[in-house]
Amino acid sequence: MTSKYFLFVVxxxxxxxxxxLAAQKSDAPVTASTTKTPVATKRLLRQADEGQRIFEQNxxxxxxxPEGFSPRISGxxxxxxxxxxxxxxxxxxxLLHFFNP
Amino acid sequence: xxxxxxxxxxxxxxxxxxxxxxxxxxGVLATAHSGLGQDTPLISGGxxxxxxxxxxxxxxxxxxxxxxxxxxGKKVLVESRAALLESFSPKGGGQPxxxxxxxxxxxxxQGDYIATPHATVVGGEFLIPFNTYNERLTPIWIxxxxxxxxxxxxxxxxxxxxxxxxxxxxxxxxxxxxxxNYFYSTRSGNEQFSSSRGTGxxxxxxxxxxxxxxxxxxxxxxxxxxxxxxxxxxxxEPEDAAFRLRSEFGRGEHAQGYWVExxxxxxxxxxxxxxxxxxxxxxxxxxxxxxxxxxxxxxxPANTQRADFGLNYNLPHDIRILTSxxxxxxxxxxxxxxxxxxxxxxxFPAWKGRE
Numbered sequence: 269m270t271s272k273y274f275l276f277v278v279x280x281x282x283x284x285x286x287x288x289l290a291a292q293k294s295d296a297p298v299t300a301s302t303t304k305t306p307v308a309t310k311r312l313l314r315q316a317d318e319g320q321r322i323f324e325q326n327x328x329x330x331x332x333x334p335e336g337f338s339p340r341i342s343g344x345x346x347x348x349x350x351x352x353x354x355x356x357x358x359x360x361x362x363l364l365h366f367f368n369p
Numbered sequence: 370x371x372x373x374x375x376x377x378x379x380x381x382x383x384x385x386x387x388x389x390x391x392x393x394x395x396g397v398l399a400t401a402h403s404g405l406g407q408d409t410p411l412i413s414g415g416x417x418x419x420x421x422x423x424x425x426x427x428x429x430x431x432x433x434x435x436x437x438x439x440x441x442g443k444k445v446l447v448e449s450r451a452a453l454l455e456s457f458s459p460k461g462g463g464q465p466x467x468x469x470x471x472x473x474x475x476x477x478x479q480g481d482y483i484a485t486p487h488a489t490v491v492g493g494e495f496l497i498p499f500n501t502y503n504e505r506l507t508p509i510w511i512x513x514x515x516x517x518x519x520x521x522x523x524x525x526x527x528x529x530x531x532x533x534x535x536x537x538x539x540x541x542x543x544x545x546x547x548x549x550n551y552f553y554s555t556r557s558g559n560e561q562f563s564s565s566r567g568t569g570x571x572x573x574x575x576x577x578x579x580x581x582x583x584x585x586x587x588x589x590x591x592x593x594x595x596x597x598x599x600x601x602x603x604x605x606e607p608e609d610a611a612f613r614l615r616s617e618f619g620r621g622e623h624a625q626g627y628w629v630e631x632x633x634x635x636x637x638x639x640x641x642x643x644x645x646x647x648x649x650x651x652x653x654x655x656x657x658x659x660x661x662x663x664x665x666x667x668x669x670p671a672n673t674q675r676a677d678f679g680l681n682y683n684l685p686h687d688i689r690i691l692t693s694x695x696x697x698x699x700x701x702x703x704x705x706x707x708x709x710x711x712x713x714x715x716x717f718p719a720w721k722g723r724e
Contacts, residue, residue: 325577329606329613331511335687337716343407347446348438352504354548356541357486368407
């Protein structure tokens with residue numbers, strides 16, 4: 269009885285995994301802007317994109333994003349997460365830039 | 370009730386000393402460098418009301434878990450987490466009213482020094498970094514279930530760590546990274562900072578593009594009967610799927626076990642913030658196996674199998690409703706566990722900093 273019960277649970281988990289993968293949405297390809305952007309602005313945008321990528325790859329693995337927080341604590345949050353999530357210095361800087369574009 | 374905070378610090382029962390420690394932590398924060406706009410000390414954590422019905426007996430647990438973090442200069446961070454819990458349960462024997470007990474204690478109080486880009490030195494009372502659950506998932510606003518996994522006590526050296534740790538990111542690139550930590554904990558009988566002598570560490574490999582992480586933990590208790598503990602973990606979060614799969618295996622001298630947990634939110638009906646997208650079904654299966662009759666490790670005394678089914682709802686303003694049902698099978702008896710709760714996650718500056 270117990271073995272059948274666990275077999276059922278494992279099957280349910282496998283089904284959920286397959287459904288989740290099937291539900292994956294491929295992001296729409298980012299189209300390059302045809303308008304010319306100043307070099308400094310491009311660099312800032314690239315840093316912000318990288319910060320967002322690092323945020324999604326590291327922070328949201330454990331917890332949901334907070335709805336918002338004061339920019340006055342963004343440095344403390346990032347330092348806390350650097351220690352807790354073993355982030356590199358580069359990742360810390362990119363995250364800080366993402367929080368304070 | 371099997372809560373992580375009470376398991377990790379079972380000996381904290383003196384409210385007065387606990388409050389003194391909290392005041393000490395606040396004092397450290399009061400001396401903190403308030404920085405230039407972004408380094409203001411913060412208060413974060415969770416507050417909630419949790420209920421559990423186990424074998425027909427219901428307990429009600431209001432709980433607050435505040436975390437304080439403050440930077441001292443450019444390289445030092447002081448952080449501390451506490452747990453304040455009150456537990457109410459109906460009196461037995463047909464008597465009216467409720468019995469209640471309380472628990473106040475520091476979960477950790479540590480200083481972190483960023484020594485190099487790849488190494489951070491930690492000193493103080495810290496969470497034992499065995500596998501992932503203790504460090505990552507014990508805050509009440511993060512965990513999908515109120516209960517910790519059955520193998521949670523394995524490798525935690527019966528209490529928190531008091532001593533030092535080196536941790537960091539050995540290699541970090543856009544394709545892979547390797548994180549590590551190594552700790553040494555001394556023996557302490559202090560009521561607030563009780564710990565066991567032990568040493569150990571963890572190494573993890575993370576592939577960001579695949580969102581896949583796997584790692585290995587080892588630690589050894591160095592007092593009384595010396596024992597070894599081994600653990601492995603695998604986490605996977607496919608990109609853009611809002612699906613997470615987490616798993617751990619742990620083995621001690623007297624028992625071993627594993628747990629696998631999956632949670633999912635759908636984007637198919639207007640995104641994660643739609644009415645439907647806020648639902649979060651959760652599933653966890655786990656088994657423990659007793660290797661001998663010595664049951665000093667906190668795991669069930671007999672082989673146990675358990676399945677938890679949860680349905681959480683993520684309300685706006687960082688509020689979460691947690692509900693779950695579990696069925697536990699063991700030769701010592703089968704039983705049901707029903708749990709409900711509401712948790713609020715807070716995050717704000719400790720005081721007004723400089724702009």
